[in-house]
Amino acid sequence: MATRDDVDTVRSRTDILQVVAPYVALKRSGRVWKGLCPFHNEKTPSFQVNPDLGRWHCFGQCGEGGDVFKFIQKVDNLTFPEALERLAIKAGVTLTRENLASRSNTPVGERDRLYAALNAAVTYYQSSLKSSPPAQLYLTNRGISAETIEQYQLGFAGGEWDTLPRYLDQFGVTREDAVRAGILAVSERGGHYDKLRGRVVFPIVDVQGRTVAFGGRLIHAEPDRPKYLNSAETPLFSKSKTLYGLSRARKAIADGGEAIIVEGYLDVIACHQAGFMNVVATLGTSLTEEHALIIGKLARRVLLAFDSDAAGVKAAQRAQAIFEAQEIEVRILDMPKSEDPDSLINSGRIDVFRKSISGALPVNESRLRQIVDTIDPAMSEGERVTLFQREILPILKATKSVTERQRYIRLCARAHPLYATGAAMAEEQIQQEVEGRKPWIPGQKQYSPGRIAGKVGWNGEVRKPIGPRETAIPVIKSLHTAEETIIQALLDPGLEHYAMLSTELDPDTFVRPNYGKLARLLLTTPGLEGAKLALEDPEIAGDRDLEEILLGHRDPIPGVNEDVLRPDIQRLIRYAEDQTLEKLRELSREGNAQAMGLYTKIMRERKGAKTP
Numbered sequence: 001m002a003t004r005d006d007v008d009t010v011r012s013r014t015d016i017l018q019v020v021a022p023y024v025a026l027k028r029s030g031r032v033w034k035g036l037c038p039f040h041n042e043k044t045p046s047f048q049v050n051p052d053l054g055r056w057h058c059f060g061q062c063g064e065g066g067d068v069f070k071f072i073q074k075v076d077n078l079t080f081p082e083a084l085e086r087l088a089i090k091a092g093v094t095l096t097r098e099n100l101a102s103r104s105n106t107p108v109g110e111r112d113r114l115y116a117a118l119n120a121a122v123t124y125y126q127s128s129l130k131s132s133p134p135a136q137l138y139l140t141n142r143g144i145s146a147e148t149i150e151q152y153q154l155g156f157a158g159g160e161w162d163t164l165p166r167y168l169d170q171f172g173v174t175r176e177d178a179v180r181a182g183i184l185a186v187s188e189r190g191g192h193y194d195k196l197r198g199r200v201v202f203p204i205v206d207v208q209g210r211t212v213a214f215g216g217r218l219i220h221a222e223p224d225r226p227k228y229l230n231s232a233e234t235p236l237f238s239k240s241k242t243l244y245g246l247s248r249a250r251k252a253i254a255d256g257g258e259a260i261i262v263e264g265y266l267d268v269i270a271c272h273q274a275g276f277m278n279v280v281a282t283l284g285t286s287l288t289e290e291h292a293l294i295i296g297k298l299a300r301r302v303l304l305a306f307d308s309d310a311a312g313v314k315a316a317q318r319a320q321a322i323f324e325a326q327e328i329e330v331r332i333l334d335m336p337k338s339e340d341p342d343s344l345i346n347s348g349r350i351d352v353f354r355k356s357i358s359g360a361l362p363v364n365e366s367r368l369r370q371i372v373d374t375i376d377p378a379m380s381e382g383e384r385v386t387l388f389q390r391e392i393l394p395i396l397k398a399t400k401s402v403t404e405r406q407r408y409i410r411l412c413a414r415a416h417p418l419y420a421t422g423a424a425m426a427e428e429q430i431q432q433e434v435e436g437r438k439p440w441i442p443g444q445k446q447y448s449p450g451r452i453a454g455k456v457g458w459n460g461e462v463r464k465p466i467g468p469r470e471t472a473i474p475v476i477k478s479l480h481t482a483e484e485t486i487i488q489a490l491l492d493p494g495l496e497h498y499a500m501l502s503t504e505l506d507p508d509t510f511v512r513p514n515y516g517k518l519a520r521l522l523l524t525t526p527g528l529e530g531a532k533l534a535l536e537d538p539e540i541a542g543d544r545d546l547e548e549i550l551l552g553h554r555d556p557i558p559g560v561n562e563d564v565l566r567p568d569i570q571r572l573i574r575y576a577e578d579q580t581l582e583k584l585r586e587l588s589r590e591g592n593a594q595a596m597g598l599y600t601k602i603m604r605e606r607k608g609a610k611t612p
């Protein structure tokens with residue numbers, strides 16, 4: 001650790017007003033300066049800074065106070081050594097730090113020189129941007145404000161090949177240090193040049209706010225040159241341990257317990273600029289264990305804003321494994337195809353982006369929805385079996401939460417060969433396959449046949465009744481009626497019940513996935529507009545019953561009102577719960593303590609609900 005003297009030197013050389021000013025708008029009032037407290041919500045200023053004493057205090061609700069280190073620690077969520085280091089750099093104090101030096105094999109002197117070299121390069125790139133209208137235009141066209149350019153110290157690598165080397169010479173930066181810091185590259189002929197030339201430059205900053213590397217993006221596409229390029233790994237910079245934007249996002253991530261991970265610098269900047277502060281990006285690598293460790297100290301939940309293409313989903317699945325190992329929940333943003341946060345925000349669709357955050361799905365669910373959404377209704381039994389064994393069952397088996405898995409089973413039932421016989425049948429069979437109790441062998445009667453007496457099964461065989469479970473059929477029938485009634489109500493142009501349905505209906509409880517899908521669609525777009533949209537969906541329109549309803553060939557159910565709809569909604573919820581409960585009971589019989597606890601809790605709640 002740094003010595004007592006160091007702390008005092010840094011404190012005495014730091015102007016507390018300058019440190020506080022970026023966070024609090026201060027007004028002078030006698031010997032003190034006043035502003036709105038950054039640590040609690042207030043309308044009248046009770047936060048005071050006394051520059052003579054070098055101290056701050058809140059005379060309002062939170063009552064916090066301290067010196068300049070305490071302020072930086074609190075406002076940026078840093079440890080004391082981190083706050084000290086940051087202020088020391090600003091104050092130009094070199095810390096005596098045996099322990100810091102032992103953190104890496106690099107001698108302290110060298111680290112300081114490399115930081116200085118990087119800082120000089122930042123200044124060069126910034127001034128180069130100011131004299132390059134094309135680079136400025138590029139950033140303006142990307143929706144980046146002048147204020148943001150300043151805050152993120154964006155720059156441009158302009159000039160000739162040797163302009164930057166010569167600039168660094170003036171600052172006494174040796175060529176060797178500039179290469180070590182990843183700023184200059186060595187040409188084949190032994191000369192030094194700027195690898196980022198022609199690129200807009202994004203300083204990559206560590207948690208303490210120090211520049212450790214650069215990222216560059218070409219402003220004009222050039223053959224044989226990659227669009228994006230980062231500094232090479234250096235003693236100060238390791239891609240696998242660095243997240244772009246973290247120094248600014250850190251507080252928001254810690255406050256909300258949630259981090260959003262995007263794919264590029266421009267996404268981070270667009271998000272921050274639009275007020276989504278808990279956003280960071282990886283730097284051209286997939287997420288690593290080190291990244292997860294860093295985030296795990298701040299948040300329990302991570303949202304991935306990755307491309308929804310196959311590569312993106314694969315990356316998300318890898319990330320999920322890494323984060324879940326640290327008990328961090330992973331969800332994936334549900335963004336429209338081939339869009340990213342930058343494109344959504346800069347085309348004025350912030351609402352769509354916000355919705356994709358609130359509607360973020362667990363990675364497994366997102367993957368299953370993708371699989372199910374691409375199923376061709378004409379798929380053969382063999383193809384469906386393969387799909388289940390290769391794609392769906394592994395995901396279901398990997399889903400640990402029972403309720404979640406139950407929901408997924410309902411979701412993918414329609415991909416199952418048995419679905420033609422009935423959703424409930426398919427769900428039960430899938431459940432058994434997941435548990436490995438009744439593996440599916442095509443062409444054999446693996447599932448309990450004959451549950452629907454007299455009906456023709458998927459393989460043409462006529463089912464014979466088997467006693468006890470036959471009672472399930474009337475139940476399912478009443479659920480089917482409930483579903484149709486609700487769909488009709490959502491199509492009703494009067495829509496008196498719409499408000500009630502949109503708060504109380506859960507389309508996931510529908511036993512027939514197509515009906516659930518339609519209900520979900522109609523909740524967003526009710527009435528005729530919704531019907532038109534739904535008819536464009538091959539799965540919904542391919543369902544003959546639904547098509548009839550949508551085309552208005554069926555008479556509306558008369559006398560539909562809240563009193564009719566509410567019990568229908570309840571019936572669906574109840575059935576979905578029952579399915580889950582049955583599963584829980586089974587698991588607790590097998591000795592799963594967690595399932596037993598959950599089962600008892602739900603049963604108790606049900607009893608409580610019955611006796612007011």
Ligand SMILES: [Zn+2]
Binds near residue numbers: 039058064
């Ligand atoms: Zn306060």
